Amino acid sequence: MYLTEYINGHVHLEESDMCESDGKLFLNEAFSVIMEEILHKGTDSKEKVCEWKDPDQLRALLDLDLREHGESHEQLLQRVQDVARYSVKTCHPRFFNQLFAGVDYHALTGRLLTETLNTSQYTYEVAPVFVLMEEEVLRKLRSLVGWSEGDGIFCPGGSMSNMYAMNIARYWAFPQVKTQGLWATPRMAIFTSQQSHYSMKKAAAFLGIGTDNIFIVQADESGSMIPEDLEAKIMQAKSKDAVPFFVNATAGTTVQGAFDPLNHIADISERNGMSICMPLGEEACCFPKNTNICANATYLFQQDKFYDTSLDTGDKSIQCGRKVDCLKLWLMWKAIGTHGLSERVDKAFALARYLVEEMEKRENFKLVCKGHFVNVCFWFIPPSLRGKENSPDYQERLSKVAPVIKERMMKRGTMMVGYQPMDGHVNFFRMVVVSPQLTTKDMDFFLDEIEKLGKDL
Amino acid sequence: MYLTEYINGHVHLEESDMCESDGKLFLNEAFSVIMEEILHKGTDSKEKVCEWKDPDQLRALLDLDLREHGESHEQLLQRVQDVARYSVKTCHPRFFNQLFAGVDYHALTGRLLTETLNTSQYTYEVAPVFVLMEEEVLRKLRSLVGWSEGDGIFCPGGSMSNMYAMNIARYWAFPQVKTQGLWATPRMAIFTSQQSHYSMKKAAAFLGIGTDNIFIVQADESGSMIPEDLEAKIMQAKSKDAVPFFVNATAGTTVQGAFDPLNHIADISERNGMSICMPLGEEACCFPKNTNICANATYLFQQDKFYDTSLDTGDKSIQCGRKVDCLKLWLMWKAIGTHGLSERVDKAFALARYLVEEMEKRENFKLVCKGHFVNVCFWFIPPSLRGKENSPDYQERLSKVAPVIKERMMKRGTMMVGYQPMDGHVNFFRMVVVSPQLTTKDMDFFLDEIEKLGKDL
Numbered sequence: 051m052y053l054t055e056y057i058n059g060h061v062h063l064e065e066s067d068m069c070e071s072d073g074k075l076f077l078n079e080a081f082s083v084i085m086e087e088i089l090h091k092g093t094d095s096k097e098k099v100c101e102w103k104d105p106d107q108l109r110a111l112l113d114l115d116l117r118e119h120g121e122s123h124e125q126l127l128q129r130v131q132d133v134a135r136y137s138v139k140t141c142h143p144r145f146f147n148q149l150f151a152g153v154d155y156h157a158l159t160g161r162l163l164t165e166t167l168n169t170s171q172y173t174y175e176v177a178p179v180f181v182l183m184e185e186e187v188l189r190k191l192r193s194l195v196g197w198s199e200g201d202g203i204f205c206p207g208g209s210m211s212n213m214y215a216m217n218i219a220r221y222w223a224f225p226q227v228k229t230q231g232l233w234a235t236p237r238m239a240i241f242t243s244q245q246s247h248y249s250m251k252k253a254a255a256f257l258g259i260g261t262d263n264i265f266i267v268q269a270d271e272s273g274s275m276i277p278e279d280l281e282a283k284i285m286q287a288k289s290k291d292a293v294p295f296f297v298n299a300t301a302g303t304t305v306q307g308a309f310d311p312l313n314h315i316a317d318i319s320e321r322n323g324m325s326i327c328m329p330l331g332e333e334a335c336c337f338p339k340n341t342n343i344c345a346n347a348t349y350l351f352q353q354d355k356f357y358d359t360s361l362d363t364g365d366k367s368i369q370c371g372r373k374v375d376c377l378k379l380w381l382m383w384k385a386i387g388t389h390g391l392s393e394r395v396d397k398a399f400a401l402a403r404y405l406v407e408e409m410e411k412r413e414n415f416k417l418v419c420k421g422h423f424v425n426v427c428f429w430f431i432p433p434s435l436r437g438k439e440n441s442p443d444y445q446e447r448l449s450k451v452a453p454v455i456k457e458r459m460m461k462r463g464t465m466m467v468g469y470q471p472m473d474g475h476v477n478f479f480r481m482v483v484v485s486p487q488l489t490t491k492d493m494d495f496f497l498d499e500i501e502k503l504g505k506d507l
Numbered sequence: 508m509y510l511t512e513y514i515n516g517h518v519h520l521e522e523s524d525m526c527e528s529d530g531k532l533f534l535n536e537a538f539s540v541i542m543e544e545i546l547h548k549g550t551d552s553k554e555k556v557c558e559w560k561d562p563d564q565l566r567a568l569l570d571l572d573l574r575e576h577g578e579s580h581e582q583l584l585q586r587v588q589d590v591a592r593y594s595v596k597t598c599h600p601r602f603f604n605q606l607f608a609g610v611d612y613h614a615l616t617g618r619l620l621t622e623t624l625n626t627s628q629y630t631y632e633v634a635p636v637f638v639l640m641e642e643e644v645l646r647k648l649r650s651l652v653g654w655s656e657g658d659g660i661f662c663p664g665g666s667m668s669n670m671y672a673m674n675i676a677r678y679w680a681f682p683q684v685k686t687q688g689l690w691a692t693p694r695m696a697i698f699t700s701q702q703s704h705y706s707m708k709k710a711a712a713f714l715g716i717g718t719d720n721i722f723i724v725q726a727d728e729s730g731s732m733i734p735e736d737l738e739a740k741i742m743q744a745k746s747k748d749a750v751p752f753f754v755n756a757t758a759g760t761t762v763q764g765a766f767d768p769l770n771h772i773a774d775i776s777e778r779n780g781m782s783i784c785m786p787l788g789e790e791a792c793c794f795p796k797n798t799n800i801c802a803n804a805t806y807l808f809q810q811d812k813f814y815d816t817s818l819d820t821g822d823k824s825i826q827c828g829r830k831v832d833c834l835k836l837w838l839m840w841k842a843i844g845t846h847g848l849s850e851r852v853d854k855a856f857a858l859a860r861y862l863v864e865e866m867e868k869r870e871n872f873k874l875v876c877k878g879h880f881v882n883v884c885f886w887f888i889p890p891s892l893r894g895k896e897n898s899p900d901y902q903e904r905l906s907k908v909a910p911v912i913k914e915r916m917m918k919r920g921t922m923m924v925g926y927q928p929m930d931g932h933v934n935f936f937r938m939v940v941v942s943p944q945l946t947t948k949d950m951d952f953f954l955d956e957i958e959k960l961g962k963d964l
Contacts, residue, residue, distance in 0.1 A: 073612030155530030231717025258715025260688030
């Protein structure tokens with residue numbers, strides 16, 4: 051009777067509610083917009099990297115309101131145009147604002163394929179290709195860092211990888227934490243450099259350990275952790291009855307790109323009874339086997355399946371549904387090989403070196419430190435401040451230079467680069483050279499543009 | 508000199524390392540494969556929902572190994588074909604295996620756009636469109652559950668949403684936990700129904716609370732939490748000096764689709780001093796304002812920016828880089844409106860009801876319980892077991908039926924549906940009716956196919 055009522059209403063159960071061909075047509079047309087507006091114009095250095103609008107202006111332009119009734123094909127296609135137009139083009143050769151940039155067409159293909167297949171990484175039955183692929187990509191990543199065995203997972207970002215690492219170290223030190231919680235353990239101590247990523251604070255808070263139990267280890271001027279201070283901080287923690295269980299060592303700090311002395315830190319950690327995990331890059335985390343995160347959901351991980359259920363790897367994850375993250379990396383790797391990847395790294399280092407060399411030839415630029423990696427941190431010294439290093443308000447005035455230049459570049463849309471203060475250094479720019487599309491011309495443009503934007507300051 | 512050496516080597520810094528036009532050509536050709544293999548064949552009920560291969564066979568077919576050198580355009584395109592071919596078609600009208608299914612072309616367009624724009628949701632400067640859009644979508648979601656104010660976030664899945672909710676409830680009860688950790692608080696107690704999702708266990712372990720501090724509340728036969736038992740479990744926890752801080756109420760349990768009595772639970776929680784968070788669906792979590800997750804990273808969230816920095820919302824997240832998740836929902840909502848969304852829900856309910864009515868007409872099917880939602884849980888009773896309910900080995904033999912039928916359907920590739928045991932009930936199927944593409948024909952096919960696959964059992 052319910053069904054009959056329904057059929058007398060407005061929807062027929064004998065019909066699919068969306069015309070497949072309309073849907074495909076929309077997707078095809080939208081894909082053309084994506085190709086033209088993002089991948090063609092968005093990678094063209096003659097076009098803008100961003101189309102700055104104030105939030106109120108942009109709200110009005112986008113008409114974000116969600117209404118009772120749907121819109122027409124044409125209106126929706128215009129929405130796609132608008133989203134593309136007013137979004138930042140992170141694939142643009144002058145986008146230097148974050149630790150990601152550029153576009154790799156094979157990786158992007160992998161991502162579009164992943165999104166269209168729309169599956170979850172938890173069992174072999176729903177993700178046969180990706181369960182095997184993730185296993186292989188992680189094996190390869192472990193071999194790059196010299197591990198012949200172990201386990202791992204792709205996470206939604208580096209901060210989550212860091213949380214996994216901290217959780218695993220905690221379980222390794224005090225396995226009772228999984229069932230009884232932290233009330234059954236002594237107070238624990240985390241060690242991390244003053245230059246480490248802020249995800250350490252979030253992890254300590256989220257895992258119930260508390261940010262006060264992070265012991266901050268000093269870094270040298272280049273941003274690298276000072277091992278002697280690590281030893282001192284471990285002593286200090288022990289004297290307060292906090293048990294050291296986790297040292298976070300960074301290979302490429304967020305701002306300066308510094309490398310902590312990994313071997314030295316590993317020695318100190320082992321001597322103090324700690325284990326080693328390895329959050330790699332932005333998304334993968336490698337860890338020892340048998341870390342026992344699992345919760346054994348019977349509705350997903352039935353043991354009477356007709357295939358080897360050790361392939362149902364979802365229970366390693368703190369997520370249940372988990373997006374596929376291995377395909378983009380796998381397809382890119384297949385496309386250019388380990389050799390091609392290593393060439394990209396070499397090239398990024400060489401371009402960063404080139405940028406530093408060119409900077410040193412110009413009197414308006416002053417390096418914060420010599421770079422180790424692909425980060426180049428520097429102040430732009432505008433004409434009015436040149437030679438005024440000894441004025442009492444020099445630092446105060448210098449701190450205002452980067453925000454003004456940043457505002458101007460965003461409004462012109464010519465490029466994007468980030469700035470920040472750090473440990474007594476006033477605002478400086480952090481240029482990151484990562485996109486494989488970059489050439490020396492982009493480096494030259496970068497320096498010229500900063501000079502142009504700041505010439506009246 | 509470093510640069511000169513480099514130029515004398517194999518890579519030239521004056522050239523971008525990838526030919527843009529080759530990359531675009533590859534992407535275009537791969538998109539045609541995606542359209543044909545996934546969206547055309549994959550949604551055609553005459554085609555297979557999966558192409559089952561044993562793991563060893565599949566490993567050999569895929570050639571997953573990552574090598575020193577890259578592959579040709581043609582080989583790579585074949586890789587895309589293979590990934591598409593051997594992956595499960597979750598968009599297929601006979602995919603009933605999980606709590607997701609089908610394809611919405613507007614949502615998919617949003618996802619492809621998101622992936623191509625490749626930005627992170629943390630600041631207005633790199634994600635102007637999406638910061639405003641997320642705000643609007645969350646406001647709309649809150650209004651659906653009757654909240655006129657509040658905050659929220661999109662998370663990588665429902666399990667993470669549950670962890671946010673638990674973390675926020677903990678902070679609300681004991682704000683000192685953020686800095687001092689759980690050692691500065693009394694033991695805490697979590698309450699959740701025996702039918703709730705296994706992410707509760709993972710959350711309790713990950714947040715350092717421990718799975719022993721979860722008090723399991725009984726559910727009735729339909730799967731709904733029994734409020735009287737919640738009260739009893741709260742008393743029990745208090746008698747053990749554990750402070751109740753979190754009740755997990757579910758609207759639509761994982762297996763049976765049961766709804767816990769939300770109002771009744773809310774009353775009990777308030778009387779016992781607990782707050783309310785709202786993980787919604789798979790990805791969004793709504794919570795009260797000022798939950799103070801933030802860690803104040805100076806390199807991202809500079810306070811001297813030229814725009815309103817309250818729009819730099821990244822510090823609400825436990826992630827740093829966070830993918831854009833609002834666009835797919837926003838674009839789908841724009842396309843069909845609130846009205847269209849609600850019609851889809853009505854239709855799914857009506858189809859589930861139709862399925863139950865048809866099942867009741869056939870003697871081979873026995874419902875586990877009357878469904879509340881779009882989950883239909885049932886046993887298939889094969890000919891050899893009909894009328895044998897009183898045999899001593901009936902349950903034992905019945906438990907083996909679902910795994911055999913599942914294996915057969917996977918190998919034929921005709922459809923996919925999950926099974927599981929539960930609380931003294933032996934293996935039964937869980938059919939989930941969610942795809943907007945479904946019609947009564949698909950329901951009829953489902954019943955016929957189960958009968959066909961199990962007719963000799």
